[in-house]
Amino acid sequence: MTKEENAARLERLKGIVLSMPEKPGSYQYYDSEGTIIYVGKAKNLKRRVSSYFHKEVDRFKTKVLVSKIHNITYTVVNTEEDALLLENSLIKKYNPRYNVMLKDGKTYPSIVVTNELYPRIFKTRQINRKFGTFYGPYSHIGSMYTILELINKLYHPRTCRMPITREGIAENKYKACLEYHIKNCGAPCINKQSYDEYQENIRMAREILKGNTRELSKVIYEQMMQKAEEMKFEEAEVLKQKYLLIDQFCAKSEVVSHTITDVDVFSIDDDENKHNAFINYLHVTNGTINQSFTFEYKRKLDETDEELLLQAIPEIRDRFHSTAKEIIVPMEMEWTIPNATLFVPQRGDKKHLLELSQMNCKQYRFDRLKQADKLNPEQKSVRLMKELQEKLGLDKMPYQIEAFDNSNISGTDAVAGCVVFKGMKPSKKDYRKYNIKTVTGPDDYASMQEVVLRRYGRIKEEKEQDPENEDIRFPDLIVCDGGIGQMNVVREIVEDTLHLNIPIAGLAKNDKHRTNELLFGFPPKTIQLKTNSELFHVLTQLQDEVHRYAITFHRDKRSKHALHSELDDIKGIGKVTKETLLKVFKSVKRIKEADEDAIAEVIGKAKAKIVKEGLSIF
Numbered sequence: 001m002t003k004e005e006n007a008a009r010l011e012r013l014k015g016i017v018l019s020m021p022e023k024p025g026s027y028q029y030y031d032s033e034g035t036i037i038y039v040g041k042a043k044n045l046k047r048r049v050s051s052y053f054h055k056e057v058d059r060f061k062t063k064v065l066v067s068k069i070h071n072i073t074y075t076v077v078n079t080e081e082d083a084l085l086l087e088n089s090l091i092k093k094y095n096p097r098y099n100v101m102l103k104d105g106k107t108y109p110s111i112v113v114t115n116e117l118y119p120r121i122f123k124t125r126q127i128n129r130k131f132g133t134f135y136g137p138y139s140h141i142g143s144m145y146t147i148l149e150l151i152n153k154l155y156h157p158r159t160c161r162m163p164i165t166r167e168g169i170a171e172n173k174y175k176a177c178l179e180y181h182i183k184n185c186g187a188p189c190i191n192k193q194s195y196d197e198y199q200e201n202i203r204m205a206r207e208i209l210k211g212n213t214r215e216l217s218k219v220i221y222e223q224m225m226q227k228a229e230e231m232k233f234e235e236a237e238v239l240k241q242k243y244l245l246i247d248q249f250c251a252k253s254e255v256v257s258h259t260i261t262d263v264d265v266f267s268i269d270d271d272e273n274k275h276n277a278f279i280n281y282l283h284v285t286n287g288t289i290n291q292s293f294t295f296e297y298k299r300k301l302d303e304t305d306e307e308l309l310l311q312a313i314p315e316i317r318d319r320f321h322s323t324a325k326e327i328i329v330p331m332e333m334e335w336t337i338p339n340a341t342l343f344v345p346q347r348g349d350k351k352h353l354l355e356l357s358q359m360n361c362k363q364y365r366f367d368r369l370k371q372a373d374k375l376n377p378e379q380k381s382v383r384l385m386k387e388l389q390e391k392l393g394l395d396k397m398p399y400q401i402e403a404f405d406n407s408n409i410s411g412t413d414a415v416a417g418c419v420v421f422k423g424m425k426p427s428k429k430d431y432r433k434y435n436i437k438t439v440t441g442p443d444d445y446a447s448m449q450e451v452v453l454r455r456y457g458r459i460k461e462e463k464e465q466d467p468e469n470e471d472i473r474f475p476d477l478i479v480c481d482g483g484i485g486q487m488n489v490v491r492e493i494v495e496d497t498l499h500l501n502i503p504i505a506g507l508a509k510n511d512k513h514r515t516n517e518l519l520f521g522f523p524p525k526t527i528q529l530k531t532n533s534e535l536f537h538v539l540t541q542l543q544d545e546v547h548r549y550a551i552t553f554h555r556d557k558r559s560k561h562a563l564h565s566e567l568d569d570i571k572g573i574g575k576v577t578k579e580t581l582l583k584v585f586k587s588v589k590r591i592k593e594a595d596e597d598a599i600a601e602v603i604g605k606a607k608a609k610i611v612k613e614g615l616s617i618f
Helices: 003-018 045-053 060-068 080-094 141-155 166-170 195-210 213-229 233-252 305-319 348-375 377-392 444-465 484-497 534-563 575-585 588-593 596-603 605-617
Strands: 025-030 036-042 071-076 101-103 110-114 121-124 132-135 262-270 276-285 288-298 326-328 341-343 400-409 412-422 432-435 477-481 504-509 515-520 525-527
Touching (some): 003 045, 003 071, 025 045, 036 045, 036 060, 036 080, 080 305, 110 141, 121 141, 195 213, 262 305, 262 348, 276 305, 276 348, 288 305, 288 348, 326 348, 377 515, 377 534, 412 534, 432 534, 444 484, 477 534, 504 534, 515 534, 575 588, 575 596, 596 605
Parallel strands (some): 262 326, 400 477
Antiparallel strands (some): 025 036, 025 071, 101 288, 110 121, 110 132, 262 276, 276 288, 400 412, 412 432
């Protein structure tokens, strides 16, 4: 498309927008082939659609959408609720390319009550409404099996697939199976259990599937007391066992409050790049959570959390056939949902419900991220490098990160270590040790400058001699362990002395000597980073590793120094002679005090003379 054609397209679309009414409704965008590519809703059609064509629109995805639009249609409705419903139905019908997409990773099982003469109750993943009534889906399989186990213990629905008919029962066509003999089935097929009794059991089982366990428990308790008054103790005992089973089941459930009868709860969480969103749905009936499910939505146009929830709530409620009049949400919403009230709780049991939903949402996101990292470890490294790049505003991803640390005791045996991370993982073959040569006394800043100058000065020389060698490279980021002071002395060497452009960050510690913030820039500023995030853990791992490496090197050097004796500095005396003398005399002091003849008896006259002359110098 030429510039002239594009300008004409935009003018034509703006003309359509100018003629749109300032009323609620739904709008549809079409591409050049007449296909609907986006469906939206608006309280004010003209104002909402015109916002897409403003020059200050800076979202890249929105610009891409606008570049594809060739025609606009709209439907005016009476209320914002109608606009929301219309948008939802159009999205389901046309599945537009740029609308939020629900990502179903897999099919979760449901529980079905079949439409047979004697219904069966079992789990299934195949949904066919003609076959029976379906409850679910259940995202937590353990909960589903617990419900099925409760129903089987209480009401013993048949498990056989035999097509039972009234005529067949009357003609004695069937035989009782093992399930009857082990008391798992009432055997309605041979008329051991009446049709009315079986149907009543199925009705009670449906109440459990609906989550009405509290009401069912009350009914059974009243029946039990009634049987006890009538002196029918055996029947009362059977009812007591059923009551205890239901009470035990309720105790395992998340009981919120007996005053909360029918409530939907929604919460939302984003992945780190805000490309996907996770929406958790809880349904509470009679004070008990009987459904929990988390959906994943893929953003197409950087939709806000409110926009995602507005689309997801009607869709999810429709999936689960919810008619709850109250919907708990995590934020104030401008729109309203038909036949329901949106509510943001501030305290109490409903606030606890929202927090529980948010916890489920975050856990689902964490599980998905963990699963993706296991399947593709490199993806995790790239994700963390991109996150650090965005946090610091770097020109490229920090693939190679280097850190330095000094170690000495009152300036003696001063050493330094350099640790290298590549792809957010330790590259131990690139670690380097340095003996401090030009600094006397405990001066950490001067020691750091010496090591940095030696390392990057050498790399600079090698790079100038062999510029085509890709193995010779500067780091993408230097991390200083020590905060602003260390950052400044490293910057003096890197930028002022060597004239290199290497980003420098710092890790600062609090009063308890725990790393608590990331510093970057000149002058250094604190970079917002959660201390429980993966990126923060990697940076502290880098810090701990360089500290460990420098301390280990210093300890080794100090140990070698401690083992050094005056005998080592005497020419002509080797390791074997030294060990022989120390084995006999136990210490250098005793060797000094011994006369030459005593030493000669151990190592001979010639060596004894060398030892006595050598020790006399010290």
